[in-house]
Amino acid sequence: MAGEMASVNKVILMGTVTTVPDFRVLENGTMMVNFQLETVSAGETEKHHVIFFGHLGEIVLQYVHQDMPVYIEGRIRNRQYEDRNGNRHRVTTIVARKMQMLARKKTDEPPVSDLFGNVNLYKRVRDGEDALPDLADFDEGYEWW
Template identity: 55%
Template sequence: MASVNKIILLGTVTTAPDFRVLSGGSMMVSLQMETTVGEETESHDVTFYGRLAEIVMQYVAEGSVIFVEGKIRSRQYRDKNGVERLVTDIVSQKMQMFGRKKDIVSDTDDLFSKDNPYKKAREGRGDPPDLSRFEYDDW
């Protein structure tokens, strides 16, 4: 019999990403996000691995809006008190950020405001922001 384990979420990150380096040297990042449908809000634990985890750690912050596609994973473990626990989380296979990268917000400002740095540069009132640190491959 065929089966499918797939979940798609679009929501707001409610905790700062937390990372661990696994024994093989790859990175694992976990965070919580909220989704709201109507008046019902759900909290989800999401885990990212490898290169995707590195991108999340670098660019996603509490308050970011992200799209996550992945699978549901349930696992059991014993905590330090010997109590058996069941944990269900989402293992992300794809992620897309909505909005701006957290580390360049101050350089770009709001492009529609009177303080637009590009407008100031065109008018001779300053230099445009240095965008050389943009990594367009990561978008």
């Protein structure tokens, strides 16, 4: 449109992962990984829902764990959805484009998954060897995905 002003949607966060990274495979075969990130600024604690797609999601799933400090760059995405009961919800997420782990993975923990082995659900779904996971028990707060 003529006369539109340039705009920027960029967010930079540095905080602590407060949930175990979780994933699902979208209908187009792309992996989506998400976790909650907690930041503290001027004594106020904020919780951010962060999502990662594709290869970055694979890296997060394999190496990031709960209580790990991370640096994230991305954009803010606001969505609205209606749940099964007809209630409207507004959800704000951070779609990450870059991520830097600020601590190494604990060496006494086994890897979350072997992204290149046959036991990797994402790889099996992508290669047509398995079906999408049953998301019946998936948190209703994420239905809009």
